Amino acid sequence: MENEVRTLLSLLERCTLCPRACGVNRLASEKGFCGASGEKAEVAKIMLHRWEEPCISGTDPARGSGAIFFVHCTLRCVYCQNSAISGRAEQLRARQIRLMDSRELADAFLKLEADGVYNINLVTPTHY
Secondary structure: OHHHHHHHHHOOOOOOOOOOOOOOOHHHOOOOOOOOOOOOEEEEEEEEEOOOOHHHHOOOOOOOEEEEEEOOOOOOOOOOOOHHHHOOHHHHOOOOOEEEOHHHHHHHHHHHHHOOOOOEEEEOOOOO
16 A cells, blocks of 8 residues: 555656646645645535436435535636636635645545435546
């Protein structure tokens, strides 16, 4: 397990995790095209999402999909319905953005699971 973690962290030293392949060292807090740096994910929202298509959010509206909305999407789609929370963090500082390490994300996944969601929906995860 330790070797796998080291291998995955090495991907952050010359980042090619998204299609932009900017090659910055995110572990040294360099910021590339996406604007993200470091080992922590920036999360805009964690929520129970009941309004997806039934194939995603299920047939019981009380359960829904566990949605985790990340910041720093690299696609910049013109018609993105999530652009207000998926863009660059500098533009979103007025909103509640959470820095989360892998343990905190895992805890968020487990809480959503305990809440009975049908699935965990990672929204604009790109390099995360």
